[in-house]
Amino acid sequence: MSATAETKTAPAAGPVAVQGMRKNGKQWHQPKTAFRPTAGLTPYxxxxxxxxxxxxxxxxxKEMKDEKEAERQRRIxxxxxxxAAKAEHExxxxxxxxxxxxxxxxxxxxEKRNKMLKS
Incomplete structure (x- = not known):
């Protein structure tokens, strides 16, 4: 029974790199890495x-925004x-x-003839 209990409690993950205490005592910070000035450069x-x-x-x-605006203007x-038609009817x-x-x-x-002449 003790052998099966040990296998169940053992973590399934691989070996974890254990690091000691930080010298400055700020263990909650991420560990620093070496400064590499060319690491972020990408080719042209x-x-x-x-x-x-x-x-x-x-x-x-921009195309999608223009389509949306055109639809909005069409509705307006x-x-x-x-x-205008309702007001004229009234x-x-x-x-x-x-x-x-x-x-x-x-x-x-x-009035319709005058409208046709104006436009």
Missing amino acids: ARRAEERKALAAVKAKE EAIRTKR RYQLMEEKMHKKRVERLKRR
């Missing part, structure tokens, strides 16, 4: 590739035209209450 070709990839990502983001324009309703129906129809046709 790799930097150019990274720049190209970043530019492609930015272009895609639809709301504006709907409101205006004609008020005119019909005051004037004869045929005269209102004649005014409508005349």
Whole structure:
């Protein structure tokens, strides 16, 4: 029984590098490594590739933002035209209450002709 208990309690991980106490007493800090000034340098070709990839990502983001803005503007324009049509309809309703129906129809046709000439 003691043999099986020892195998169960033994850690499954490999050997862990044990280090002694730090000289300055700050054990909670990460251990320092040697200073290597050329470690972070990358070749020009790799930097150019990274720049190209970043530019492609930015272009895609801009395209997506433009599409979203165009959809938003389309919705706003639809709301504006709907409101304008509703206001015009209400205006004609008020005119019909005051004037004869045929005269209102004649005014409508005349206004449509004027709109066509203006645009």
